[in-house]
Amino acid sequence: MFNRDLPFWPGGWSDPSQQRQPKPRATGLTMVIDKGIGRTAFYDLMELAAPYIDIYKLGFGTSALYPAKFLKEKVEEAKNRNLHVMPGGTLFEIALCQSSPKAYIKQVKAIGFNAVEISDGTFTLSPEARKKAIGTAADAGLIVYSEFGKKAADFRAERDELLDTLEADLLAGASYVIVEARESGTVGVFDGKGKVETSFLLDIHNAAGSRANRLIWEAPQKEQQVALIQTFGADVNLGNIAGADILAVETLRRGLRGDTAVMMAERRAATCE
Secondary structure (H helix, E strand, C coil): CCCCCCCCCCHHHHCCCCCCCCCCCCCCCEEEEECCCCHHHHHHHHHHHHHHCCEEEECCCHHHHCCHHHHHHHHHHHHHCCCEEEECHHHHHHHHHHCCHHHHHHHHHHHCCCEEEECCCCCCCCHHHHHHHHHHHHHCCCEEEEEECCCCCCCECCHHHHHHHHHHHHHHCCCEEEECCCCCCCCECCCCCCCCCHHHHHHHHHHHHHHHHHEEEECCCHHHHHHHHHHHCCCCCEEEEEHHHHHHHHHHHHCCCHHHHHHHHHHCCCCCC
């Protein structure tokens, strides 16, 4: 007999890395960005890939356009699959221009979300306003994912600014800080072609110390996912992953894909012929 909810293959085949932890995980998180998939595609994704997803984000302001019934269904199903589910940070920024953090958080809670993204990628927040928004959300019992960075095409992350934001946001009540890359993967720590300097990543990671595992790197492109996994290992936190790419990313983490298979074999001191 076999468990229909687990992979059919032997454990050493389904996870050659022998590093992946079951949910709930504190590291090795995968954040999906949902740009508006429908009912059938959503439930198919949950059935196939929910064990490999930790955070489910309804990107930008898409959740504001959902029929109320379907929005609540989507949120509840994600929670039933042990996911943190949240609206995109842009919706928070739009709401804040017209109202208050307290009013926005009240609406987020009423819909049923168990997490929220606090960002200022389009409309700048003062440090005091950012701290207040994070604290308001955390006090309401939501898991807070703050975001560092701007949506502008010429935005490039600065090491010290990122580290200062990481420290301040965690102190304010955020659980993780997402490093902006947009769905294009061409801002933040990436250049206009989506490339990144590994030495820059390592500098940030080393300077962050024990807080480094609270960073989530948006990495929508396969080459970026490979680079981050090769640099930090299978348990790096990755964000802005398309639903269709979830299993592909998980194979990279586990060494089930040529891009990382040799690296994972070497890390577990095994020989693959």
